[in-house]
Amino acid sequence: MVLGKWLVVMAMVMAGFSGTANAGDAVAGEPVFDLCTQCHGTAGEGNPSIAAPGIAGLPEWYVAAQLRKFRNGHRGTHPKDAEGMRMRPMALTLGINADPALSGEAKQDAQDKDLDNVAAYVASLPQTKPAASLEGGDSARGQGLYAVCMACHMPDGSGNQGVGSPPLAGASDWYLFSQLKKFKAGIRGNKPEDITGVTMRGMAGTLADEQAMKDVIAYIKTLSK
Amino acid sequence: MLEHYLPAASTYASDIDGLVNLIFWIVGVWFVLCQVVFFYFIIKFRRKPGVKAQYITGEEKEQKRWISIPHALVLICDVFIVYGAVTVWVDIKQTLPEPEESTPVRVIGQQWAWTFVHAGPDGLLDTPDDIETVDELRIQVNHKYRYQLESEDVLHNFSIPVFRLKQDAIPGRVIEGWFEATQTGTFDVQCAEICGIGHGIMAARIVIEPAADHAAWMSENAPRTVLAATTP
Ligand SMILES: [Cu+2]
Numbered sequence: 001m002v003l004g005k006w007l008v009v010m011a012m013v014m015a016g017f018s019g020t021a022n023a024g025d026a027v028a029g030e031p032v033f034d035l036c037t038q039c040h041g042t043a044g045e046g047n048p049s050i051a052a053p054g055i056a057g058l059p060e061w062y063v064a065a066q067l068r069k070f071r072n073g074h075r076g077t078h079p080k081d082a083e084g085m086r087m088r089p090m091a092l093t094l095g096i097n098a099d100p101a102l103s104g105e106a107k108q109d110a111q112d113k114d115l116d117n118v119a120a121y122v123a124s125l126p127q128t129k130p131a132a133s134l135e136g137g138d139s140a141r142g143q144g145l146y147a148v149c150m151a152c153h154m155p156d157g158s159g160n161q162g163v164g165s166p167p168l169a170g171a172s173d174w175y176l177f178s179q180l181k182k183f184k185a186g187i188r189g190n191k192p193e194d195i196t197g198v199t200m201r202g203m204a205g206t207l208a209d210e211q212a213m214k215d216v217i218a219y220i221k222t223l224s225k
Numbered sequence: 226m227l228e229h230y231l232p233a234a235s236t237y238a239s240d241i242d243g244l245v246n247l248i249f250w251i252v253g254v255w256f257v258l259c260q261v262v263f264f265y266f267i268i269k270f271r272r273k274p275g276v277k278a279q280y281i282t283g284e285e286k287e288q289k290r291w292i293s294i295p296h297a298l299v300l301i302c303d304v305f306i307v308y309g310a311v312t313v314w315v316d317i318k319q320t321l322p323e324p325e326e327s328t329p330v331r332v333i334g335q336q337w338a339w340t341f342v343h344a345g346p347d348g349l350l351d352t353p354d355d356i357e358t359v360d361e362l363r364i365q366v367n368h369k370y371r372y373q374l375e376s377e378d379v380l381h382n383f384s385i386p387v388f389r390l391k392q393d394a395i396p397g398r399v400i401e402g403w404f405e406a407t408q409t410g411t412f413d414v415q416c417a418e419i420c421g422i423g424h425g426i427m428a429a430r431i432v433i434e435p436a437a438d439h440a441a442w443m444s445e446n447a448p449r450t451v452l453a454a455t456t457p
Binding site: 039 | 333335336337338340357359360377378422423426427
């Protein structure tokens with residue numbers, strides 16, 4: 001089982017996952033970010049009342065990868081994924097105002113350019129400090145559970161581009177909770193072609209119940225300080 | 226006439242188009258007539274040297290005729306429009322097909338996607354063979370469907386232009402209606418009620434297929450699988 005997962009990870013690395021373009025231009029991405037501020041806030045700090053997570057300071061490769069997933073339907077197309085469905089059209093509109101005369105590959109390039117630029121801009125924003133909102137987690141128990149996560153999300157929760165795992169330290173607790181529930185229920189990471197999503201879905205399966213999720217999140221929060 | 230711009234693909238599309246045409250011609254004729262009279266008067270009573278402008282109160286009989294006769298004629302035209310509208314309304318909105326001769330389908334609108342719950346081979350909703358899809362509705366041609374329209378969050382509107390179908394979705398309510406497709410093909414489904422920043426691209430497809438193809442699709446995908454759309 002564990003070996004199987006590592007084979008997947010290896011395949012991912014060999015498939016050049018880590019090579020996904022880091023070609024964005026943050027300055028050109030700033031006007032594109034206007035759209036995102038509607039939900040993610042002007043500083044990318046997020047807005048819990050509409051379930052929009054903080055995104056400021058996430059690594060460029062991760063933001064670009066997630067935007068591509070939203071765009072191609074790997075994320076945000078499950079009927080129970082109300083939040084993902086709200087995000088998906090936003091990814092689809094990126095580059096929509098590019099020269100209407102463009103078509104085919106040239107159009108795709110223009111859309112990719114907006115996507116990569118806004119990802120670079122998001123990455124350039126200083127990370128924000130979300131308020132804690134989740135209660136009832138036991139960080140001591142969570143530390144034990146985090147041993148599994150460490151391999152990919154790193155001991156300090158900083159993530160690892162090599163395996164496509166994002167940083168967790170500094171993320172909102174409610175958002176981590178919602179994503180773990182989605183992974184476990186197969187609402188995120190349910191497309192076989194979504195290799196990194198499928199990998200993480202298997203990992204969420206190691207958390208027995210919601211209490212275990214709260215515990216591991218309580219521990220992740222101690223990493224943010 | 227309208228079919229020239231947009232195919233008519235449901236049994237009642239031509240009724241709606243007929244109504245639109247009826248209103249167009251009645252109102253159109255009156256519009257042209259009014260303009261002709263106005264311009265005639267404007268020219269006839271234009272400023273002339275030595276003629277003083279008069280103030281007309283419209284109280285004399287032969288002046289009032291200019292209002293009362295068209296008024297009566299317009300009311301007669303209204304009777305035709307109201308009769309046509311009520312007949313179509315009763316057929317489309319008030320009369321649901323019998324359960325035995327139709328298949329239910331659940332349509333759920335949410336910011337900003339459509340989820341469709343197909344009844345599956347057994348023709349019943351909420352059974353294990355239901356097929357749930359996002360942004361893609363699949364139906365059989367020449368067969369009646371009863372839709373149950375719901376909203377997860379705000380007002381939406383379930384609109385299939387080729388069916389001439391447009392129905393508001395209201396959170397907390399289940400709204401029933403029906404449609405029957407008359408030709409195969411893939412057409413647009415859209416949201417026709419402003420519902421937030423993603424409203425403009427809250428679109429889906431409807432795939433209308435022959436009975437055999439549809440049955441094959443159902444048996445391939447039931448029991449419940451979640452097929453999500455990959456492209457808008
Ligand atoms: Cu809508």
